[in-house]
Each structure stands twice: as C-alpha cells, then as structure tokens.
Amino acid sequence: MDKPLKKPSRIQIRNRKVILEAALEVFSRYGFRGATLDQIAEQAAMSKPNILYYFEGKEAIHDALLTRLLETWLDPLREMDAQGDPKSEILGYVRRKLDMSRDFPRESRLFANEILQGAPRMMPVLEGELKALVDEKVAVIRGWIAAGKMAEMDPYHLIFSIWALTQHYADFDSQIRAVLGHDGAIAEAEPFMEALFTRLLAR
Amino acid sequence: MDKPLKKPSRIQIRNRKVILEAALEVFSRYGFRGATLDQIAEQAAMSKPNILYYFEGKEAIHDALLTRLLETWLDPLREMDAQGDPKSEILGYVRRKLDMSRDFPRESRLFANEILQGAPRMMPVLEGELKALVDEKVAVIRGWIAAGKMAEMDPYHLIFSIWALTQHYADFDSQIRAVLGHDGAIAEAEPFMEALFTRLLAR
Amino acid sequence: MDKPLKKPSRIQIRNRKVILEAALEVFSRYGFRGATLDQIAEQAAMSKPNILYYFEGKEAIHDALLTRLLETWLDPLREMDAQGDPKSEILGYVRRKLDMSRDFPRESRLFANEILQGAPRMMPVLEGELKALVDEKVAVIRGWIAAGKMAEMDPYHLIFSIWALTQHYADFDSQIRAVLGHDGAIAEAEPFMEALFTRLLAR
C-alpha cells in the first residue's frame, strides 16, 4: 500500500518550507550527524513528531535540502555563455557566486559540510551532472584560449579557483569576521576579485 | 590540587599518538559532534575505555588535536619575511600552504570543520593570535605596496585569497577528484597558482 | 530563556508521582550514589528514557524528593506552641515524630542518608531554615524553664534527643526487628517515650 500522494495542501507547503528553513539553519552549522531533530524542531517552532509527519526522517529532510540546493547551485556556472566575451562572462560568474555567498551563506556551508565529509550523499551528482557541466564549460574556455581571447591556463583550476575564492567568504565567515574585526567582507572582496580575475585573464 | 603529571612512558607516548591519529581521521570527516568514540576506538584498534584512560574525554582529544594543529598551522604565514622580495615571499607562502594541503589534508579539514561551525573552540585564538599575526603581515604588505614593489590591493583579501585557494584543495578534495576524474590536483594547481599570483602582484 | 512550563497533564502528574514513589524506595535504601536509574525504572515499571522524559536527570529526582520532604519534615516542630503547656507540647511533638517514623519511614531514611553523607545537598537548609526554627523553639523552652514550668536542661540537646529517639525507629528498623523478633516496635515505644519524657521534664 503506497502513500496516497495527494496534492499537498497550502498548509503542507508552508510547513515543509518552515521545516526546511529551520533544518538549513541547523544542518549548515553542525553537519548531518551533529544536527538533531530537537534543534530543528525548536528552530521551526514545531513538535518533533509533527516534523516527522512532513518528512520521513532526519535523512529525508537533509536530502530535500541538498536536492533543493542543487536546483540553483549550478545555475551561475550554467549561465556562462560560450558566445559571450570571456572576461565579462567569467567576471559575471564570479560576481554571481559572490552574490550567492552573500545571500545564501547557509546553503554554501551545507554544501561544504557535505563535501568535507566525502560527499556521501552527493557523490553521484558530483561525478554526473556537475562533472558534465564543468567539462562542458572547460571546453568553452579552451575555445576562448584557442581563439586567443584570454590567457592560457588550465580551465579546471580556473573554475576551482572561482569556487574557492567565492565560497570561502561564506564558509569561513566566522574566521574572516574575527580577523577583520568587522562585517561586510564580501563587499570589500568584490573589487579585489575583479582586479584578480582581470589580471589573470588578460593576454 | 593538580594531577601528578608524571613523565609519560613509551607506551603512553605511542598510544596517545595512535589515538590522535585515529581521532584526526574521524573528527576531520564528521566534525566534533558527528564523530563518536566508537569510531575513534575502532580506528585506533583500542577499546573505548582504554582511550579514556589516555584522554579525559572526547572533548580533550579534540582539544589536543586543535592545539597540536595550531602549533604549525600559522607557521607558513609567520615565515613571510618583510625584508624579502614581495613576489617570492608571497609565492613562497602560497607554495607552503599548498604543501600543507597536500601533506596534511585532514588537519585542514579539521580546521575547516571548526570554522564552519562558528569556531566555538577556536574563536579566542582567531581573534587573538591569528588576528595579530595577520595584522602584522598586512602592515608588511602595505609597506611593499607603498614602496611600489607590488600592485595596489587590499592586503587582507590577498591573504584570504591565499587561504581560500590553497585550502580548497584539501577541504573540497572529494569534489575535485570527482570533477577531474583523477588524483594529483595539487601538482596541477601549482603552476596555475604561480601564474595567478605573479599576474596579480605585478605592477 | 526558561522552559515554557505548561500546566502538567493528568498523565504527567500521575507519572511524576509514580517515579517519585519508586525513587523514594530506592534512594532511601541505597543513598544517592548507590541508587541507579535502572532500579528506579524497574520499581516504577517504566523505561529509563521515559523517566528522563519527566525529570531532567537522576539528581533532579533526588532534589524533588528532598524538596518535597522538607515541606513537611519540620512541621511537627513548628507546631510546638509557646502558649501551651510544656509537657503536653513536648510530648505532642514526640508523638508526631513517632507517627512520622511509623507512616513515613522511607522519608526518614532518605533524610538520614543525606545527613550521613555530610548533607552535601541540604547543608544550606540545615544552617538556614532548620537552625532558625530550632533557635526559636530553644528560646521557647528556655522561657518555660525560666518560668519554672519544667526541669532545667539544655534545650538543644532536648530537641536532639527527640530526633534521635524517634527517627531511630525508622532508620534502624531492620536492626530493631532483628533484635525484637517481631514488628510493631513503634507501638511499644510510645508508652516508653511518654514515661521517659514525663520523668525528664518533671520539676
């Protein structure tokens, strides 16, 4: 006897959203194993059994978060246009990633936690969808290089460097704030990034 | 009334080392709360109570790891010499950090886990020792810039970019291997890093 | 941020009562450290985690018992009336204490255990509330003595002797039964006590 799978009511939709929001807060800080349903329930202002009414279990909530994350996580890279100008395309990508670190730092940390732990749940996506996308964009960049439109370099590590530099501001936020002694690091980082990539790409 | 603190025997030294090695493996993957003494005991091939014979508790093991880590973690930055040539000093720093990511990836992930969780145990060190060291080196870099020896830029973010770029290869190792389809990313990264920072620093 | 502290349900009230009853049985026999949650759980016919659903921990149960005990433990002494006749007031106190030893022997043993161990949890109450009450009643007795209404004696040790003689029948119950070879020692003790204190107080 399978679940009925009726169309979710308005209340269902809202509560699933509330739970995911709370779970994001908790999972992004403590990782999957370190987070507890109690914390999520408290954050969501719901009872624990009620949370399990909306999701099969702790893992299902985490999976839902990762799935939801993946829907948008790769968008900034997807938008990189082979027909566009290399410098503006790549700088645009950097900017979009920095925006994500500013607007969705918890999502970035959720992702970082998953990767740090060896990507037990996301490895298939990394080896499949992500690798395919990266391979495609690497080909694009190789084309730009071959056409003499940008400096020669290893496109894989160019992409890695964009990931590293931008996500760092979300993932290592607490360290950065401790060192700087103030907030707003990302705003300061933007011109630095622009200079860095401008110089890196210049022929 | 403190513990007697007798000189540790050879067995004590060896077993404490074995435990720390096992704990590093486990904590670096799952974070403090996600790791269990069972996992550490299994990894160390010891009984759980025997582990607690050598360390006061789970937290004490973790603390010992962090303390040990801090002894060397800042060394690469400390070595940056104000009297040296900016380019070779900074490239040297990058190289040393890349070496650490290659040789001590678990230490890097242990650190990343701590920071991701908001640095509950290391915040005082970040705000104290680390901030002081960074401030000092920022002054050095400002001196180089003022002397016209390197391009103008925000020295804080220069340092952050080095941390981000080098540690990424340890912390996001599983993602990098999935995308590349092969090992040895750090070896490939070295020339990329050299080019990147050479271009960034050039006047 | 305190707990919400909702009004306890009927089940909560009943189960907390069941647990305290079971805990009294166990703590009064083995003392705080000697008692185990397993014993309490068995006695209460509940699972261990369910007990911890109603109380924060082992210590909280013990504290609740001591607190509940204190609410009534000092009542017999409080009732001693300065306006009354010394002999009937003091004999009345003795009778009330004997009644307590008959009706609440486990409470008496719980108290004895706490005192035997140096009153680690109740010392403040002993030095505060209890001392104040005793001091007050000592003044009353001194008044009676000064008024020539009873024999001269140290009122503190008069009170101690009442405590000792009455609580002994609860605390050393197993010894008394072993020596007598039968139950009902307290009933036998009553006339003995009456004679003892009558002769002691007489001018």
Place this chain on the structure above:
Amino acid sequence: MDKPLKKPSRIQIRNRKVILEAALEVFSRYGFRGATLDQIAEQAAMSKPNILYYFEGKEAIHDALLTRLLETWLDPLREMDAQGDPKSEILGYVRRKLDMSRDFPRESRLFANEILQGAPRMMPVLEGELKALVDEKVAVIRGWIAAGKMAEMDPYHLIFSIWALTQHYADFDSQIRAVLGHDGAIAEAEPFMEALFTRLLAR
C-alpha cells in the same frame, strides 16, 4: 589449589591497616555502593591493583571493616554487669557508647549505613549474636526491675534508646554542627544524658 596462607609479613600487616583506614573513611561517607575503589586508593595513597593484591575485592574490604567493627561494637553492652548497681551500670554503658561516638564516628556511620540499607551483610549477626546479647541483658534488667532496683520499663526500648541517643551524635554530626553552630556537642551531651537516664531509672 588453595591460597598458601602464609603468615603475613610486617608490610602486609601495615598495608592492610592503611587500606582499611582509607576504606573506613570512604565507606562511612558514601555507603557500600556509593564508594569507589578509586576513592579508597587515593585515600590510601596506593594504586588500585595494589589494593586488590591485599584484598579480594571491594566487598572483601567492606566485609573486613564490618568484621573488625563487630569485634568491639558490642563490647560496651557486654560490659554491663548483672552484679553491679543498675544506675551506674546503665550510665556507664551510656558513657562508653558516647565515648565511641566521639572517638569512632566513622565506625558508627559505617554501621548506620549498613543498617539503613536493610543490613544485607550483617543481618545474620543481628539476628544471632546481637539478639542473643540483647536478650541476655534484657533479662538482667528485668531482674533489676523485679528486685525493685530501678523503675519499671520495657528493657528492649531502654537499650534502643541508648543506641539512638548516643549514636545520633556520630551519625547526624553534620546536622548537629549546623544547628549548634559549633563543635563539641558530645561534651555538652554528657550531662544531659546523665540527667535523662538518672530520672528515667529512678524508682
């Protein structure tokens, strides 16, 4: 193969004494189950295994203490002489018991702990040796009463009252000190006891 049972060396004798002294300290405070070998070892300034070299186990130490205690515990009562004068015999007994509470309070508390827990280890002694001794002395007292040498009363409860009054000063010491605000309660108690029993026994 039985133990050799050689004659104990001087060092054995001394160490067994040290251990028993330490164990008395610990058992008298925390009871059998509440006490730990670690505490005893610390108190004895010996290693735990060394303690178990001299005694079969925790229970054996406790048994040895109880056995040693019994050798002298009943002496004060035994000394009560049928040929003597009732008043001086009984007052003498009271005095000897008070002396024991002053000089051996830990032994008294050890005994109290055992009885409080239902005398799991000493019940046979209570029902055997102790009951026999008490029965014998009860007969003596009955003789005195029959001979008109002292007031009529239940001799069992007379003996219980002596136990209760005298041991109270050792067992409830912490409470007494809290109420009095000073030490030396037993010295104060002596004249009180003398008056009490003098009046009680008088024809």
Place this chain on the structure above:
DNA sequence: AATGAATGAGAGTTCATTCAT
C-alpha cells in the same frame, strides 16, 4: 610487592523514531 595498561559490564543521558490520541 607494586603498578601501568587494559577491559567488560554497566551507569546516566541523548536521540531518532513510533505510539496513541
């Protein structure tokens, strides 16, 4: 005679999940 090292059993407690309503 003595002790550092080691462990199985069990302690108090947490937690994801289920039950009952």
Place this chain on the structure above:
DNA sequence: TATGAATGAACTCTCATTCAT
C-alpha cells in the same frame, strides 16, 4: 494535522577487576 508520551539504540563515561611486567 498535531502533539504528549514512550522507547530501543547508541553515546559518553565510570568502575571493579584483570593482565603483564
């Protein structure tokens, strides 16, 4: 749809005892 009540499994840690020297 919601939640108090309940629990088995697992977690950290303690303790009496044993092992090895």
